[in-house]
Amino acid sequence: MKIPLREYWSLLGTYLRPQWKRASIMLVLLLASIGLQLYVPQIVRAFIDGATVGTPVSELTRLAVLFLTLALIKEIASAATTYVGQDVRWRATNALRRDLALHCMRLDMRFHNLKTPGEMIERVDSDVDELSNFFSHFVVEIMGNAVLLVGVLVLLFQEDLRIGLAFLGFCVITVLILIRVIPFAVGQWEKAREANSDLFGFLEERLAGTEDIAALGAGPYILRRFAEALTVFLNDTRKAWVKGSVIWLASLITFTFGNITALAMGAWLFQQGAITIGAVYIIFHYNEMLRRPLETITRQMQDLQRAGGSVARIKELFNMASTTQDGTGEPLSDGALALAFDGVTFSYNGEDVTLANVDFRLEPGQVLGLLGRTGSGKTTIARLLFRLYDPTQGRIRLNGVDLREPKLDDVRARVGMVTQDVQLFRATVRDNLTFFDRSIPDARVEEVLKDLGLWHWVESLPDGLNTELESDGGGLSAGEAQLLAFTRVFLHNPGLVILDEASSRLDPATEQLIERAVDKLFDNRTAIIIAHRLATVQRADTIMILENGHIVEHGSREYLATNASSRFFQLMQTGMQEVLA
Numbered sequence: 001m002k003i004p005l006r007e008y009w010s011l012l013g014t015y016l017r018p019q020w021k022r023a024s025i026m027l028v029l030l031l032a033s034i035g036l037q038l039y040v041p042q043i044v045r046a047f048i049d050g051a052t053v054g055t056p057v058s059e060l061t062r063l064a065v066l067f068l069t070l071a072l073i074k075e076i077a078s079a080a081t082t083y084v085g086q087d088v089r090w091r092a093t094n095a096l097r098r099d100l101a102l103h104c105m106r107l108d109m110r111f112h113n114l115k116t117p118g119e120m121i122e123r124v125d126s127d128v129d130e131l132s133n134f135f136s137h138f139v140v141e142i143m144g145n146a147v148l149l150v151g152v153l154v155l156l157f158q159e160d161l162r163i164g165l166a167f168l169g170f171c172v173i174t175v176l177i178l179i180r181v182i183p184f185a186v187g188q189w190e191k192a193r194e195a196n197s198d199l200f201g202f203l204e205e206r207l208a209g210t211e212d213i214a215a216l217g218a219g220p221y222i223l224r225r226f227a228e229a230l231t232v233f234l235n236d237t238r239k240a241w242v243k244g245s246v247i248w249l250a251s252l253i254t255f256t257f258g259n260i261t262a263l264a265m266g267a268w269l270f271q272q273g274a275i276t277i278g279a280v281y282i283i284f285h286y287n288e289m290l291r292r293p294l295e296t297i298t299r300q301m302q303d304l305q306r307a308g309g310s311v312a313r314i315k316e317l318f319n320m321a322s323t324t325q326d327g328t329g330e331p332l333s334d335g336a337l338a339l340a341f342d343g344v345t346f347s348y349n350g351e352d353v354t355l356a357n358v359d360f361r362l363e364p365g366q367v368l369g370l371l372g373r374t375g376s377g378k379t380t381i382a383r384l385l386f387r388l389y390d391p392t393q394g395r396i397r398l399n400g401v402d403l404r405e406p407k408l409d410d411v412r413a414r415v416g417m418v419t420q421d422v423q424l425f426r427a428t429v430r431d432n433l434t435f436f437d438r439s440i441p442d443a444r445v446e447e448v449l450k451d452l453g454l455w456h457w458v459e460s461l462p463d464g465l466n467t468e469l470e471s472d473g474g475g476l477s478a479g480e481a482q483l484l485a486f487t488r489v490f491l492h493n494p495g496l497v498i499l500d501e502a503s504s505r506l507d508p509a510t511e512q513l514i515e516r517a518v519d520k521l522f523d524n525r526t527a528i529i530i531a532h533r534l535a536t537v538q539r540a541d542t543i544m545i546l547e548n549g550h551i552v553e554h555g556s557r558e559y560l561a562t563n564a565s566s567r568f569f570q571l572m573q574t575g576m577q578e579v580l581a
Contacts, residue, residue, distance in 0.1 A: 011131065011311065015092040022088050029081040030144045036074035038151045041285045043067045045278035052277055093132045100124050100317060108324040109388045110348075127313050145293035152286045152293075159279055163265060167287065170261060174254050174294050192240040195233040202229050255291050262287035324390055330405035332398055332414045336364035336526045337495035339385075343394035346380060346549075350392075354380050355549045357394070362542070364399075364495075367527040369540030369557060371571070376546040378530045382498050385528075387411050398496065416494035418521075422481040429458060430465040433487050440491055448490045451520060453513045454483055479514065486517040497521055500530045543568050 016023055047063045101124050104111075115123075149171070157164030206213065206222055213222055266280035275283075339362040346355040355377045362368050372378050383389055384396060387408055396403040403411060424432050434440045442465060449455040457480070461467040469476070476484075489497060499518070521527070522539065531537045543560050545553040545567050553560065553567045560568040 011096070011314070015095050016088065018095070019088045019091055022084055022091075026081055026084040026088060029077050029084060031147070033074060033077040033081055034144060034148050034151065036070055036077065037148065037289065038155060040067060040070050040074060041282055041289075043070065044285070045276075045282045047278075048281055049276045049278035089132055093128055096131070096314075097124060097128045100128065100314065103318060103320075106322060107320060108322040109383070110323060111320060113348075123313060123317055131311065131314070141296050145296045149290065149293040152289050156283070156286055159282065160269060160274060163269070163283060166261065166265060167258075167290070170258050171290060171294060174258070174290075177250060177254055178295065192233070192236040195229075195236040199229045199233045202226065251291075251295060258287050258290065259284070324387055324408070325404075326408050327405045327411075329407050329410075330401050332401060332406050332410055332495070335495055336524055337398045337414065338362065338364045338400070339496060339526060339528075340397040340400075341381075341394070342397065344384070344391045344396060345393040346384065346389065346391050348389075353549055355384075355391075358549070358551055359394075360544060360551065360554055362526055362528070364526055365524065366541045367522060367529060367539050369537030369543045370528055370530045370546070371537070371543065371568070372546035375548075377549045378546060379500070380549075382417060382500065382528070382530065385415050385496070385498065386417070413492055414494050415496045415498070416489035416492055417498040417500065418482065418485045418489055419500040420482075422485040424469055424471065424476070424481060424484070426469065426471040428463075428466050428468055429461065429484075432469055433465075433484060434491060435488070444491065445487075448487050451490070452483060452487060452517050454487065479511075483513060483517065486514070486521065489521060494525065496526045496528070498528045498530065499536075545571075 043063055043066055047060060047067070050060055050063065104120065104124060112120075153164060153168055153171070156167050202225065206226075213219060262284045263280075266275070266283045269275045270277060270280050341358050341360050344355055344358045345353060347353050358377070358381070360368075370378050370381065380389075384391060385403075387403060390404065398406075398411075398414070406414075427436070430442070430445060433445055445465065446455060449458055458464055458467075499521075518539070527539075529537055529540055537543065537557065540557045542555060543553070543557045544551060555566075557568070560566040561572060563569055
């Protein structure tokens with residue numbers, strides 16, 4: 001894939017510009033290291049020539065000490081260059097990865113529904129890794145080795161015009177050979193990496209389904225599929241190594257020919273008296289020095305082309321825009337929020353209607369019980385309230401303010417939700433409760449936990465609020481996890497809360513705590529209860545039943561519960577959980 005050079009320079013400039021001080025230090029160290037690489041062999045040459053003509057031992061000793069000192073300085077400069085280069089690399093790469101991840105998180109759910117987690121990891125992490133070499137080594141490897149190459153050729157021309165011309169021709173021929181040979185294995189290595197990715201993807205998926213595989217007796221089938229994936233990985237990797245060895249062999253033959261040329265020319269010129277034995281050493285040594293810059297420059301140019309795909313994918317991702325745009329900043333008042341759906345129609349794909357002309361009001365402090373079968377549109381209403389999507393038609397208002405007007409962060413701060421599936425991270429209890437918001441003081445966290453009756457549980461943990469939790473809530477009961485979810489909502493103090501059957505997975509030991517938490521959560525707040533069980537909606541002031549995206553019943557819970565012709569009354573008689581399943 002051919003990517004215009006300006007695309008590379010655009011990324012390079014954007015993310016290396018903040019690192020200009022470090023990059024300048026790296027450049028100085030690089031030039032110092034290259035200068036020493038070119039100069040140190042001249043000391044060896046002087047030593048050899050001096051030893052052959054009987055130079056005093058004191059002078060030879062001085063040259064030896066100078067050689068050792070400069071060689072040590074050169075190694076230190078080289079190590080420092082590598083260190084600073086890696087520092088620049090990771091700072092620039094992590095900045096790009098951060099911006100890319102933040103951009104993706106700001107894209108709406110239409111984007112995320114089309115992308116698998118594996119694809120997003122590939123985009124945000126692997127594509128950026130492909131560019132890490134470009135960020136860190138473009139100056140060090142390409143420019144540094146180019147300077148070294150030019151420096152070697154200049155010094156060889158100074159030795160003898162014939163030597164300079166010979167090695168200039170050798171460099172041109174070597175580059176042409178390597179350019180033709182190096183791509184030989186590139187495609188095969190890409191296949192090997194793809195096979196490796198498929199293998200680990202297979203393992204991840206099957207390990208996640210170990211219980212089902214064992215229960216259904218699918219072990220032999222999985223092992224056969226695993227063997228097939230391993231076979232593909234083995235064959236592709238073996239072919240890549242075989243083709244890679246062709247590159248190594250071509251490089252070995254080319255530079256062996258260069259060594260032969262260097263020794264032959266050196267011997268010929270020495271016999272003619274045109275150069276000294278020290279100059280013969282210089283010719284051979286500089287020929288060896290040509291190997292690294294020639295190979296590196298060629299490989300880096302190939303890497304630059306391979307990185308083109310990553311550049312294109314990263315640019316494509318940055319160019320994607322969310323259809324859910326941030327609002328102008330209209331403020332939402334404190335306290336309980338009034339809610340209004342005005343003729344809201346919504347479709348996920350633009351064809352199948354999920355909500356059709358939904359129209360209802362919820363006064364501040366009222367509790368709405370939202371009922372309906374799976375796929376009726378209950379969860380869609382919650383998603384619209386968080387502005388994960390915007391209505392296709394109509395509008396949603398909080399306290400009379402169109403939901404599109406406030407900032408997205410303000411909307412999501414004023415609307416809270418507790419679900420059955422609580423997402424917990426491998427982090428401390430405090431970070432799980434505050435979502436890593438350091439501005440929330442520990443005193444506030446402690447106050448909420450005490451209100452919910454969870455403080456004694458936190459105190460029993462090894463490190464209190466600083467205790468590390470396992471990912472996905474490992475080690476916690478379902479009730480404890482949901483109580484933590486209630487704490488999250490309290491910390492943000494929303495004016496509208498949504499409970500998506502938040503008590504359906506509770507153990508009896510935490511049922512009372514949850515009931516207390518719900519009472520406190522509904523105090524001076526508007527609430528929507530998405531329910532599958534009859535007991536859950538006993539707190540509701542009004543009931544709304546959805547069917548295929550339409551409101552089929554909406555009214556006072558007390559009235560509907562006593563009206564024999566109402567759907568809600570029929571649900572109460574037949575057992576709501578079974579009917580709505």
